[in-house]
Amino acid sequence: MDTTLLVNLSYIVAAILFIYGLKLLGHPSTARNGNKLSAIAMFIAVVVTLLDQSIVSYSWIVVGILIGAAVGAFAARTIEMTSMPEMVALFNGFGGIASLLVGWAALSEPTLSGVTLFTIFLSILIGGVTFTGSLVAWGKLSETLAGKPILFTGQRVVNSGLMVAIVICGFLFVTQPETTTWLYLAIALSIALGILAVIPIGGADMPVVISLLNSYSGLAACAAGFAINNNILIVAGALVGASGIVLTNIMCKAMNRSLANVLFSGFGAVKDDTMVIEGEVKPLSPGDAYYILEAASSVAVIPGYGMAVAQAQHAVKELQELLESNGTEVVYGIHPVAGRMPGHMNVLLAEADVPYDLLLEMDDINPRMETVDVAIVIGANDVVNPAAREMEGSPIYGMPVINVDYARTVFVLKRSMASGFAGIDNPLFFKDNTRMIFGDAKETINQLIREFSD
């Protein structure tokens, strides 16, 4: 049989497996098999590609694969679940640079049409933006860089100038392919754009950024697919691109902000100074908290990024078991943007062996909040802020939040009175039914556990 035909038929099989694998990812009980199918699809695509007749030497391929596999496997095995967002950002970046390099390498083809040159330009551009954008996101998530939005005067002018330069450079690249200056300029511009696009975005908006970069990495693969006329790259890249778009959309909705708002402006300053938060903060010791918890018949736990930072998920699970053996019903309420990437809390709780059917989404937990005796907020702030409902002047006004203040009692586990990532005051802390338990979240929960054990 003709090799090209064999390769393309195998690509169809791979595409089917990718699609079916994604379908299986739709339910926790089948997701693991879905991921395996997707991995098999990748394996098939790679193996049949090696049959390509234009490949004359395998030595460098083997070198590349060995290095990549060793690094990838090591990282995947050793990474802490709390650091997943950084890791995904970094992997995204690697996908981006790979697409950039593939686009660049495609320039060595003997004949290049205008359309192909244009797609090569796109794959370099999107690949470069994904690469540096992801590196900046990685820096912010791992706190190598400051999480605060970096803004400077004239930022918009610089960004607009960059866009114009990219369009001109693209035109020159396609019309004068023999001049390598345009190639290097394209690479430089894409790298600059990636950096400038992500630095003005604050840490609280990272779930949106990481979803968007995920989408870009897929689109970069698509563009590379156009550049080298390969349909499996286009199919797989488009699936990833679409997944990033869907997630970005969900994240934006959960924050009640448009994508443009997230990308071009950090959280604005508080607009309305007349906003007054009344009441006083009522601290509570873990010992007294224990008596309230012991008498409670239903408890809802609302985790946020602080739980990840304190590595408190295992202690939370232990407390859940003690409460359950005491006859208390325990559920978890997960806000879509809790944590630093979509679904971050769910993974941490899964790591601690919390069954996924106890994790309720915001729309499921809110209607039953009034029947909850104690809502325990662990390291979450903005996602439980009632100002989003009550104070029109608040920058987060209109954002859907988990209404913990409707529960009979709210425990807020917090290190100190500092405001959340968005830097906004939280009237929840001053409500009559709120009790603040100050200290490290993990330590506080361990104290509660000791009280239960005694």
Add this chain to the structure above:
Amino acid sequence: MEAIYLLFILVLSIFLGIELIGKVPATLHTPLMSGANAISGITLVGALVASGADRGELTTILGTAAVAFATINVVGGYMVTDRMLAMFKKKEGGK
């Protein structure tokens, strides 16, 4: 016409992807993202040809680097996704 035909595939795949991903529950969004990330390492396929075809030293270097980066993405992405998904347990089905 080749480009138009590829564009056709692109458009259909995006719609298919949006349909598929829209059905994934919030609890699986992190594994979905890292799994999708692994899929985006499909660029590896393009990198292999660039690395192995004898089209000059520069192309070989670019291709090999691309193979290494894309392989990190593929191997790391699938392994870490599998590691995460292995942790998702139902209440009764647990230990």
